[in-house]
Amino acid sequence: MSKRVTFQQSRRPSMSRASGAVVAAGLGASMVFGAGAAFASGTTDTAALAGAVTAADSVAQQATAQGKAAAAAKADKAEKAAAGKKAAAEKKAAAKKKAASWEAPVDKYVLSATYGTGGARWASKHSGQDFAVPIGTKVEAAHSGRVVKAGPNGAGDGPAYGNAVVIKHANGKYSQYAHLSKIGVNVGDRVKTGEKIALSGNTGNSSGPHLHFEIRTSPNYGSAINPVSYLKAEHVHI
Structure with a gap:
């Protein structure tokens, strides 16, 4: 047990x-x-x-x-x-x-008769600078101003100039454009530098297509000064 x-x-x-x-x-x-x-x-x-x-x-x-x-x-x-x-x-x-500013009145050109040149074509010496260009070349205002002459017969300066334009500038000088084929401005118009004012031609007493360009001290024939020298003074070399 x-x-x-x-x-x-x-x-x-x-x-x-x-x-x-x-x-x-x-x-x-x-x-x-x-x-x-x-x-x-x-x-x-x-x-x-x-x-x-x-x-x-x-x-x-x-x-x-x-x-x-x-x-x-x-x-x-x-x-x-x-x-x-x-x-x-x-x-x-x-x-x-x-x-x-001022500029040349045409863009492409060949200089021909110069200011002061003598010859049978002019009553006295040549009163401007000629730019040989084809008929219909655009002619531009060399400087801003107001158109004071525009028309045939040299715009009142005589038939030798053919169709012509004269612009008065603010400094008292005048620019003239002659032998034109077509005038694109009227007396009283205000234009700017480089603005188209006409087309070149062979009107008036001209021996071939060209633009006759003058700088004047008055709007009338007989007051022209050397345009090349004047433009040079305005920093434009042609």
Whole structure:
């Protein structure tokens, strides 16, 4: 009897230890599983955070790029506007300078008879400078002013001049254009430097197509001065 009791008592601790081992094992597994789940959860949160940071950086970069593009476009627009204003100002200044300056009465020419030349074609010496040009060449006002003579018969200075125009200038000088094929202005018209006033021709006492050009101190024949020297003094070299 006593031996049996002893045997049972000796087995109880063993079962208790086995149960404890099982519980411990279960607890350990649970702890391991929980740790793994926690690790997995932490990994997921970190990835999501990293993705959010990357997306925020991308948005910020796009905003920066768009801001730079907008600033560049604004600067380009301002630069173009400034360039436009500068070009307009330069054009206005050039027009003003041209209005205040003198020029040759034709663009392309060959100089022929000069001022003061003697010969049978003139009653005295040649009173102007001749520009040999084809009939129909554009004749321009050598300087701004007001037309005081225009018409045939030298515009009143005699048939030798053919069709002619005389312009009065603000400095008291007059320019005369003769042997014209066509007159494009009328007495009283105001013209600017370089403005078309007539077409060259071969009218009047002319030996061939050319423009006869004079600078005068009055509107009438007999008051001419050397036109080449005068234009040179006005910085026009022909």
